[in-house]
Amino acid sequence: MGPGTWRKAYGALKDSTKVGLANFNSEYKDLDIAIVKATNHVECPPKERYLRKILFATSANRPRSDVGYSICTLARRLSKTKNWIVALKTLIVIHRLLREGDGTFKEDFLNYSYRGTILQIPQFKDDSSPLAWDCSVWVRTYASYLDERVECFRILKYDVEADRLVKLPQASGKAHSRTRTLPCGDLLDHLPALQRLLLRLISCQPEGAACTNYLVQYALALVLKESFKIYCSINDGIINLVDVFRYAKI
Structure with a gap:
């Protein structure tokens, strides 16, 4: 049995063991199993049926204790794993929850994350193969982007990706993001946060073997789906800022 085959078998054994242990958790058994199966060692995206269960467990109509348990379980999964597949799939689950979950989840995640404890994993490394090494680099970069995304939400008080473009009466039918009409004081806080987020997004460029990996x-x-909204928010904010100074009394 080669090293790669042995590693896959060992990963499958760990997953099945965790599922077995989850069966003893009578209160959160289904949620534990969904998280383990969504973030298992199989090199493919998390299955939708498990993601849906996690999304339901973190929805607004669920007890806040359930949401907290979900966040803590995902954080523990991310911090303890040494496998790039498990780490990346855990980050994907968190990203999907941030994108598709309601506003209350984002608030809860922000409260639990205390910037620098969940999504900052600068020491993560899987050196089991050249592919694992290259993917580990991207996992760290991806985690940094998500961390900046949460920080941006803290500053803006809204999710830029979920922000709906609106048409202004004086804008000849063109839709704009909310930064187009923000007061100058708020704009000076929001623009730097959005620019930092854009820089993190630009750095999410895989290298080496990670470039062609399907999971990456x-x-x-x-x-990339979020790049358009971020760019529009920055662009509209700059136009707003230029207008403020243009019409300001000197």
């Missing part, structure tokens, strides 16, 4: 490409697609 799946996560990268989630990141």
Whole structure:
């Protein structure tokens, strides 16, 4: 049995063991199993049926204790694993929850994360193969982007990706983000946060063997989907700022 085959077998054994242990947790058994199966060692994106269970467990109509348990379980999964597949799939689950979950989840995640404890994993490294090494680099970069995304939400008080473009009466039918009409004081706080987020997004460029890996490409697609809204928010904010100074009394 080669090293790669042995590693896959060992990963499958760990997953089945965790599922078995989850069966003893009578209160959160289904949620534990869904998290383990969504973030298992199989090199493919998390299955939708498990993601849906996690999304339901973190929805607004669920007890806040359930949401807290979900966040803590995902954080523990991310901090303890040495496998790039498990780490990346855990980050994908968190990203999907941030994108598709309601506002209360984002608030709860912010309260539990205390910037620098959940999504900052600068020491993460899987050196089991050249692919694992290259993917580990991208996992760290992806985690940094998500961390900046949460920090941006803290400053803006809204999710830029979920922000709906609106048409202004004087804008000839063109839709704009909310930064187009923000007061100058708020704008000076929001623009630097959005620019930092954009820089993190730009750095999410895989290298080496990670470039052609399907799981990395799946996560990268989630990141790229957010680039348009971030760019629009920055662009509209700059136009707003220029207008403020243009019409300001000197």
